[in-house]
Amino acid sequence: MKKGLIIIVGIAVIVGIVALTCTATVQTGYTGIVTTFGRVEDVTLEAGFHFKSPFQEIILMDNREQKSTFTTEAFSSDIQQVDITGSINYAINKSTAMNLFKEVGTDYFNKLVYPRMLEITKGVFSKYTAENLVANRQNLSESIRAGMHEELNNYGINVISISIENIDFTDAFTDAVEAKQVAAQKKLQAEIEQSQMTMETQQQAERKRINAEAEANVAKINADADAYALQVRSDAEAEANKKIAESLTEHLIRFNEIKAWDGRLPTYMAGQGTTTLPILNMAEQDKAPAESSTK
Known part of the structure; x- marks a missing residue:
């Protein structure tokens, strides 16, 4: 049993x-x-x-989407050292998984993906100056992804995205960039202030010109008005004199002369030739005997 x-x-x-x-x-x-x-x-x-x-x-x-991080050093086109931190998202195709295993094995990331990524990243960074690297981070990522796709597509590895997460420069370069930025800001501020001063000077000159033109126009208007008023008065006086002259007659002249006479005769009267005859003032002679009789 x-x-x-x-x-x-x-x-x-x-x-x-x-x-x-x-x-x-x-x-x-x-x-x-x-x-x-x-x-x-x-x-x-x-x-x-x-x-x-x-x-x-x-x-x-x-075959799932995988993400791995990487760090490396590179040099810019102006020979500045750059420390790079980034990440890659990738996946292998099911249809090519067997060929990838045959050619590389299961450790395809360390044997194939990572070395290619470092090589392409350094090549892309070397095309930019240090100052342009930060401003072109998106272009850097896309250029690296395109290069990785070209290299790994034949292996059946699909590079989904590349992300450049951090770019660090040496302290010396960082200090130089900061000093340059400060100098540029000071220069820009000086240019702005100079531009403002120039603008204010131009505005003051323009205001003076406008005021001078306005004063000249006012003076001209006043002069024209005075001349016109004088002309009007002159025309009026001439017209009045004309009417007065037209209204004068010989009888009116004699009447005005008689009206203006004070009753006195001239003391001398011119005769023929050069002889001047005295004219007696009968009123005064009549007045003299009267005064004598009174005495």
């Missing part, structure tokens, strides 16, 4: 071992690569439960 039980248990163990060695499970997001005594079979396994020979091994290749 005991011997039979031992046989049954032994058979069960053997069956269990065979079952374990003849089945395999491929997880979702992976591709199964089948090898027989180390030789890669021309077949791949999708996610799920599979039977296999006890002499075969199932190697899993991750």
Whole structure:
């Protein structure tokens, strides 16, 4: 009885071992690569439960999107050292997973992706000056991604994105850039102040010119008004004199002369030749005897 039980248990163990060695499970997001005594079979396994020979091994290749970080040093086109920190997102194609395993193996990131990434990153950075690197970070990332795609596409590795997360320069270069920026800001401020002063000077000159033109216009208007008023008065006086002259008659002249006479005769009267005859003032002579009789 005991011997039979031992046989049954032994058979069960053997069956269990065979079952374990003849089945395999491929997880979702992976591709199964089948090898027989180390030789890669021309077949791949999708996610799920599979039977296999006890002499075969199932190697899993991750098809999910993966992310890895990297750090490296590079030099700009003007020979400035740059410390770079970034990351890469990538995935391998299911259809080419077997060929990638044949050519590179499972450690394809360290053997293929990472070295290519460092090489291309340094090449891209060398095309820019140090001052232009920070401003062109997006262009840097896209250029590296394009270079990586060209290098890795034949291996079935899809480079989804490259991100340049940090760019550090040496302290000496950073200080030089800061000094240059300060100098540029001071220069710009001086130019702005000079421009403002020039503008104010021009505005003052323009205001003076406008005021001078306005004063000249006012003076001209006043002069024209005075001349016009004088002309009007002159015309009025001339017209009045004309009317007065037209209204004078000989009788009116004689009347005005008589009206203006004070009753006195001239003392002398011119005669013929050069003889001047005295004219007696009869009023005064009549007045003299009267005064004598009174005395």
